[in-house]
Amino acid sequence: xxxxxxxxxxxxxxxxxxxxxxxxxxxxxxxxxxxxxxxxxxxxxxxxxxxxxxxxxxxxxxxxxxxxxxxxxxxxxxxxxxxxxxxxxxxxxxxxxxxxxxxxxxxxxxxxxxxxxxxxxxxxxxxxxxxxxxxxxxxxxxxxxxxxxxxxxxxxxxxxxxxxxxxxxxxxxxxxxxxxxxxxxxxxxxxxxxxxxxxxxxxxxxxxxxxxxxxxxxxxxxxxxxxxxxxxxxxxxxxxxxxxxxxxxxxxxxxxxxxxxxxxxxxxxxxxxxxxxxxxxxxxxxxxxxxxxxxxxxxxxxxxxxxxxxxxxxxxxxxxxxxxxxxxxxxxxxxxxxxxxxxxxxxxxxxxxxxxxxxxxxxxxxx
Numbered sequence: 001x002x003x004x005x006x007x008x009x010x011x012x013x014x015x016x017x018x019x020x021x022x023x024x025x026x027x028x029x030x031x032x033x034x035x036x037x038x039x040x041x042x043x044x045x046x047x048x049x050x051x052x053x054x055x056x057x058x059x060x061x062x063x064x065x066x067x068x069x070x071x072x073x074x075x076x077x078x079x080x081x082x083x084x085x086x087x088x089x090x091x092x093x094x095x096x097x098x099x100x101x102x103x104x105x106x107x108x109x110x111x112x113x114x115x116x117x118x119x120x121x122x123x124x125x126x127x128x129x130x131x132x133x134x135x136x137x138x139x140x141x142x143x144x145x146x147x148x149x150x151x152x153x154x155x156x157x158x159x160x161x162x163x164x165x166x167x168x169x170x171x172x173x174x175x176x177x178x179x180x181x182x183x184x185x186x187x188x189x190x191x192x193x194x195x196x197x198x199x200x201x202x203x204x205x206x207x208x209x210x211x212x213x214x215x216x217x218x219x220x221x222x223x224x225x226x227x228x229x230x231x232x233x234x235x236x237x238x239x240x241x242x243x244x245x246x247x248x249x250x251x252x253x254x255x256x257x258x259x260x261x262x263x264x265x266x267x268x269x270x271x272x273x274x275x276x277x278x279x280x281x282x283x284x285x286x287x288x289x290x291x292x293x294x295x296x297x298x299x300x301x302x303x304x305x306x307x308x309x310x311x312x313x314x315x316x317x318x319x320x321x322x323x324x325x326x327x328x329x330x331x332x333x334x335x336x337x338x339x340x341x342x343x344x345x346x347x348x349x350x351x352x353x354x355x356x357x358x359x360x361x362x363x364x365x366x367x
Contacts, residue, residue, distance in 0.1 A: 010049070016081055017045040023084050023093075024102045043069075044077040048348075055154050055185055067154035068350070075116070075313070075349025079109045082315055116313045116351030121160050123344050123357035125167065128330055130337050131367035132301050136280045138244030139364055145173035145202070146360040148287075148306030149343030151213065152193050153184035155350050162196040164344055164359060169201055171361045175241070176202045178231060179306045179341065180211020180255060180287030187221040198229040204241050206231045209252035211287035211307065213347070215261045234285060236268040238276050249279035251300075255287045269294050281364070289326040289340050296336040303338045304362070310342030310355030317355040328355065 021041040025034055051070020054063045083105045087093055093101045145168045152161055168176065178197075183190045200206055208231040214222045223233045232239060234252025241248040251272040259266035269291065272284075282300045284291070289305040310328035311317030321327050331338045342358050 047073040116353040119352040120350045126358040133367040135366040136246035138246035142364040143174045144362045146177045148179040148341040149181040151345040151347045158193040165196045173202045175204045176206040178208040181213040209285045212255045212257045236272045247279040248281045252285040292338040296333045306341040313351040314354040
């Protein structure tokens with residue numbers, strides 16, 4: 001089944017590259033430039049697949065170069081597809097003529113890629129106050145640092161993780177919540193790169209839930225590795241935090257794609273709170289925001305999620321809203337709050353524009 005999906009995606013991707021070549025090079029271009037253009041189209045068609053392949057081979061020579069080339073090519077191509085497609089739908093080509101249209105599309109793509117590359121690995125601190133009715137005095141100002149979607153792997157390495165950890169520790173969190181998609185690769189290959197996560201400090205615990213990308217590699221292995229680094233993995237489980245006379249329940253569910261992929265990892269919100277003791281506040285960690293509806297019905301006060309990357313870069317930060325009910329930021333669902341992180345790293349194209357990466361500091365406040 002997976003091989004069939006990959007084959008379908010590969011065919012569609014190749015057809016899209018042919019479409020780009022025809023639309024951007026389908027005018028009176030001198031032969032040397034036409035050849036160069038089609039060679040670039042061929043690079044965009046093949047390089048992302050080579051990058052994905054390289055991520056699974058630890059000893060492949062030039063693996064880092066292949067990764068950077070492939071994922072930058074993926075970003076460039078995705079932007080070109082959107083802009084060329086939009087230009088065709090709006091008949092911009094007929095107004096401007098093909099040469100000028102092609103030049104504008106390439107220039108706009110180049111500007112976005114340049115700005116996005118600069119912003120990609122520079123997450124900013126986002127501070128959010130979460131007002132909770134009836135919050136006990138002992139939980140007033142409780143500080144949760146949320147990290148999500150680090151995607152350590154092909155182009156994000158140990159130095160990036162170390163900077164994230166240093167910034168997070170500087171926020172003096174009471175608790176750290178790591179809401180999935182830690183890495184893109186197998187544990188033995190990336191163990192050294194994620195190792196700085198062990199240096200995160202929080203007196204009331206560091207908690208981890210799986211994202212969908214853990215299941216593309218080795219979810220049980222990553223759960224075990226995060227536990228070795230001092231995290232408490234919540235695989236459809238809960239923990240009780242006591243601060244003074246107040247009690248806060250922290251529950252976590254596996255990613256919604258886990259069912260059928262790893263035995264015992266199917267999302268189970270009811271199981272996550274089974275036999276849970278009484279508490280003053282209930283917080284759910286769930287990689288995908290879609291579980292918020294069920295979490296609200298289950299009586300949670302706050303859900304922390306990621307997954308969307310906020311669209312990651314323009315114009316996908318707007319397009320993603322067509323497919324996700326909650327894209328980024330703080331949302332109110334009846335009696336529950338949902339916070340969706342834009343992610344601390346990035347996936348695939350090393351680009352961030354219009355959806356900045358973030359390290360989130362959430363503080364509980366009495367409503």
